[in-house]
Amino acid sequence: SQEQPATQPSPGGSATSGTTIKEGLKIAFLPKQVNNPYFDTSDNKGGKPAVEEFKGAYSQTGPSEASPSAQVSYINTLSQQGTDVIVVSANDKDAICGALTEARQAGAKVVTYDSDTNPTCRDLFINQASAEGIAASQIKLISDAVGPDGGEIAILSATANATNQNAWIEMMKTELGKPEYAKLKLVTTVYGDDDDQKSFQEAQGLLASYPNLKGIISPTTVGVAAAARYLSGSEYKGKVQLTGLGTPNQMRAYVKDDTVKSFALWNPADLGYLAAYAGAALASGLITGKEGETFTAGKLGEYTVGKDGTVLLGDPFVFDKGNIDTFDF
Amino acid sequence: MVVLELRDVSKAFDAVQALRAVRLGLRAGEAHGLVGENGAGKSTLVKILAGAHPADEGALLMDGRALRLAGPADARAAGIAVIYQEPTLFPDLSVAENIFMSRQPLRGLRRIDARAMRARTTELFDRLGVPMDPDRPARGLSIADQQLVEIAKALAFDARVLVMDEPTAALSGPEVERLFAVVRALCEAGSAVLFVSHRFEEIFALCERVSVMRDGRLVSTDPAAEVTVAELVRRMVGREVAEMYPKAEASKGPPLLQVRGLSRRGAFTGVSLTVHAGEIVALAGLVGAGRSEVARAVFGVDRHDEGEVLVDGRRLRNGDTAAAIAAGLALVPEDRRQQGLVMELSVARNATLARRWSLARLGLLTGGAERRAARTWGERLRVRSAGPDEAVSALSGGNQQKVVLAKWLSTEPRVLIVDEPTRGIDVGTKAEVHRLLSELAGRGVAVLMISSELPEVLGMADRVLVMHEGRLVADIPRALAGEETVMLAATGHGGAG
Amino acid sequence: MRGVVRGLSSWEAVVVIALVVVVAVGALAIEGVASPRFWRFVSLEVIPIALIALPMTLVIITGEIDLSVASVLGLTCATMGQLWVWGVTSLPLLIAAALLLGALLGAVNGLFVTGFGLPSLAVTIGTLALYRGLAYVILGDRAVADYPPEWASAAIAPIPGLTIPWMIIVVAVLAAGFGVVLHATPIGRGLYAMGNNAEAARFTGISVRRTTFWLFVATGAMSALAGVFWTLRYASARADNGNGLELAVIAAVLLGGVSIFGGRGRLAGVLAAVLLLGTLRNALQLADVPANTLTIITGSLLIVSVVGPNVVVKLRARKDRSWQRGVPWRFSPR
Amino acid sequence: MTTTLARSASRRLRQESSRLFVIRELGIVAALTLLVVVTTIVNPRFLTSQGIKDLLLGSTILAILAVGQTVVVITRNVDLSAGSVLGLSAFATGSLFVAAPGLPIPVAVVAGVLLGAACGAVNGGLIAAVQVPSLVVTLGTLYVFRGIDYTWASGRQINAADMPGAFLSMGNTTPVMTMFAIVVLVAAGYYLRAFRSGRELYAIGSHPDAARLAGIPVGRRVLAAFVVSGALAGLAGVLYAARFGTLDANAGTGLELNVVAAVVVGGVAIFGGSGSVYGAAIGALLLTTIGSALPALGVSPFWQRASVGALILAAIGLDRALAVRLARTLRSGR
Ligand SMILES: Nc1ncnc2c1ncn2[C@@H]1O[C@H](COP(=O)(O)OP(=O)(O)OP(=O)(O)O)[C@@H](O)[C@H]1O
Ligand SMILES: Nc1ncnc2c1ncn2[C@@H]1O[C@H](COP(=O)(O)OP(=O)(O)OP(=O)(O)O)[C@@H](O)[C@H]1O
């Protein structure tokens, strides 16, 4: 739009209820950090095709370091540019709220994906998998890997402040409370800061400090890859089990050399794809983000808005030796 | 025959024309003296010979062949050794390495032969007759010791041409004697020597020929035998210089500076002295006797371990320079580059730094006020500079010294301590400084003068205190003070306690 | 003549001109730069950097450096958060506590540097890690964000009738204060003297240690103030607040023409540089320049800021005086 | 008489200073041993063959970087771009293998080293030719090189699967990796001690202007120092790729501060002129050991960063204490 974005609400802004997605919507993806393969997949391999399908204008922008303040600056820019939909993965639940609110006042629709903000600051959250779902699958995978005798397990997380990570870890703790996991004992949680080297050293530290460690859960793509690499090069290979959330390309080598029996992940591309459609639906006034509303997300089919504006992508997918070669992301 | 020759060499620094068409020839086996006012261009000439400055015009000839000096390395390669006016040592490296840097003796595979290096260093200092630990880092050497290392450095490679820019400025009698002995030996061996100094007795003691510089021109060159000091001075300054040491008898007032049993570990012990208003007290002694250290401690730059300092009866806080200044104390330090001046700042800033508080109006300080204050004193001391905004680093050594004097005299101190006040200062200014000192004394200022120049000491002082290895060994009234009495005390033999 | 040379080679002038050019070109070429909102966002972004850059300028002019500022900011945020959790709900009290803490942290830096005579670069690399670490000790993985929303809106509230946040006025006043102290008082003269030759400064009755110590205290306090603003603006206290901000600040100070070796530089240049960096970044973001390119541009600007002046000087000076250019680091006190 | 006094003094001094040298290096070694012993007592598995292997592997890269940094710091300069150079070279190595899977490992190593050297040449060239402060230039290139890295990688990631197994296993076998570090260390150490150009680096750092007057080709030497530092960072990048297998544009971000910390902790004077690569290497080993000892000691992850900071301060404090003792002995006579 050529007119002052500050003053003029953008086309999608006014929620005139239609039946089809408007053309030419400006949809911008704002990941936690550019240069991150995970978001490269979700945005450029998922969001972009989606936006092209409904003839919108796709763009991906964002800071090169994953900090809330940097993200705020980009939100401001996007809202000035009169973007119709901002699809953002929050570096901080609250820190970017102010900026998002200003952006929405300026007429933008805000969809969060991968990592949510306060429900009050966005229209929709596309949840890659419910915390329950992830926690359940992670615990199940490690329990199967460790075997019936159970034993000590530890968690290798991302940054200490990562909203989603902490939510999942809480859920895993409740999950462990179930009788069938009585033999599993969570001894500690350490943080690899989503930094490869740090995660690597933390994994190393875990094994040094917990002689009886039987398994590690690393619900972050960086962490699980680092841990796998450490295990596969160490004497603990095969003795200490590992699972987590990882991408097939990163984990292929370690699944094949039996360092890792199985791990889980949703398809990031689908996540981006769904987020794009949800945003478009909002901007076209097809939905407003109220619970119970439904919309169609291209090839993924029909989705329903859950409570406090959450849309669930589905349960995480489990990769193992059998199926891993059929994936490439 | 002429080894090294300058043909119509000119050099300008922006506005300042430092050298104007200088012609000079240095002969093998001959020591050539070079004198001139501060800022006459001596050091510039030296630096051109050293390859540190390129000449704007003119040519250098070695053995009649043109000599290109792209940098100091070329000069060294051509066999020119230089002692700069200001010591240039590497504080972190050992004395030995300082002397042999990038000329270290080598063994197989071009590796450094440390043992040989150490041996040759010890040998050099034995030649100079001073003890020095080859392995000691240069950091912490007194100016004098630094100067000695510089000399050793120049002697280390038997140069065809040895250029010395005021090498003796920091040295006292005995060291100078030994230096000269060594230089004469070099001349015997056929080297050519250029010797820059402000001390005529040294010039005449060492040199066969003397050249005089003035305003960047080389005005004359004569055999030393055929000129008199008076004549040289006239050519340098362009006028007759008044009475050299005009210390007027001043009425002795109440004691202004009292030092009682002052001690500082490793430097001096039990120093007690009193300086009265209107009195000039000289603090004599061999280099390294601890005089500067005493001055520093009195002024509060160093903390003292024992004793006390009183100005006008009031006790000074240990190690509090600001308090000392407030009490009316001023110290003109011995090392102008490191201690006296902030090289990168302008003449005005430097000259007013010590009294910036009194110059401020309502706590605000303007450049205008600084310039005005600086000008008055600059003119009084005849500082030669492009103006108050010129950086002091651009001034000649002597002119820098004048700025330091201006800086402290402008605070109108009641007690003035001057450490080597005329080091590297030309006769004209020297007389001016001496007149200033006695004038101050006349106005009731108490002056404590540290000096390594006996004539100065004897000429100026009402009393001469002598230090030897960190102790006050003698207190000699003017009447009894003479070359022998002072030297004897200074070398630690008797002397009236 | 010399005056002319100095004038032409004065880097502050270049930075100011660059700023003007960027603004002008931006306003013409990039949609939105002209809009008031743009300047609101720019000012919100530069406020913390400016706050820290003020004392940092003085510190660097005296030949020292403080790399721990961002960690001080982080630790301040963490402490405010924890206090809030413990039920300290009075904003003035929180701010007072924050500033006090900042001064204290600065004092620790100052003590190590002046008391034990350690190089500030080394010391503040240590406290950079230490203070950030303490922030994690305090908050761990928690983020304290349940402050009253009106605090945030108060912090970023615009000047009535404008879009510019009122905090800019605070910054301006503080800047004026620092500027006068640095350029028009005996203290300022002392700072330049210290930066060029600490020993000569001591011989002139400037108590180098005390001055340095208080400079570090001031830096700590100002970093804390920036921390307060940070906490309020983002309404979120986290251990990693402001991570890496120290490089941004130092980059601005150096780009402003302050010599990293001390003794040279003016506050005006630094402020201009802070604005220049902020404006450029936001304008280029509006022009959809990717973050990676922005990184490269920031770096290049920094290099230009030191190469530029020297080239200018070199072009002017027909005579070679390089041999006597100032010694890079002044003798460290050992 | 003066003579005899001074002579005895000097003899005292010589013994004193040599003893101090020993202590100086020993101080760090002591700290290291203490840490290892305590940790092992608390947690015996810390020193299992696996534990030792982890320590050595972990410290190799930092040690190599520290050696390069030392060569630069000795000349009174600093290279803050080391981390970015490492990142660039690591990603380059990875891409090389992706492009030419069959590539022999030595070729990859050489390529990485050359790339690093090129980056070093850029730093050194600017610093030597235009005579600008290295801290500013390398802070600039820190951004620039990283930015180039980002742009090149543009979100791509290179995984273990993309690199030959032999290469990866090289990165995880102690003898090979440690061999790299030791060869680099000994070579650099001997060169700095026993060759003229090596000593000239110390001279330059000790008093640049004097070095110029002494006819030392300051520019060329500094340039060389930066090329060396760059090349070693390049080598470190290759080893990083081999060890960590997963490569994106963020490899080695923020590493520069660790490296400088290691150098400082290792007793290398940040103002140039003194210090040894051995000290720096031990410093690197110490920092890495801290890094893996703290988890092994069961120190809460939130306390680790703080502990690192505290230990850095302690280390430079100790070093300072020894330096003071040396100075005192020096003040007594020639
Ligand atoms: N680097 C420089 N930049 C600018 N001007 C300079 C520089 N060096 C010297 N000058 C000027 O050149 C003139 C000659 O200086 P020089 O140092 O040669 O005098 P000098 O004869 O050595 O005096 P002194 O006896 O005090 O050492 C002086 O006016 C001085 O200000
Ligand atoms: N900066 C310094 N650091 C360490 N020791 C020093 C220093 N300056 C002087 N010394 C030592 O302290 C003693 C006294 O030196 P000082 O310079 O005070 O003697 P001085 O009588 O003033 O000689 P000078 O004629 O050089 O002023 C000497 O042994 C000297 O080596």
Ligand SMILES: [Mg+2]
């Ligand atoms: Mg001279």
Ligand SMILES: [Mg+2]
């Ligand atoms: Mg002295």
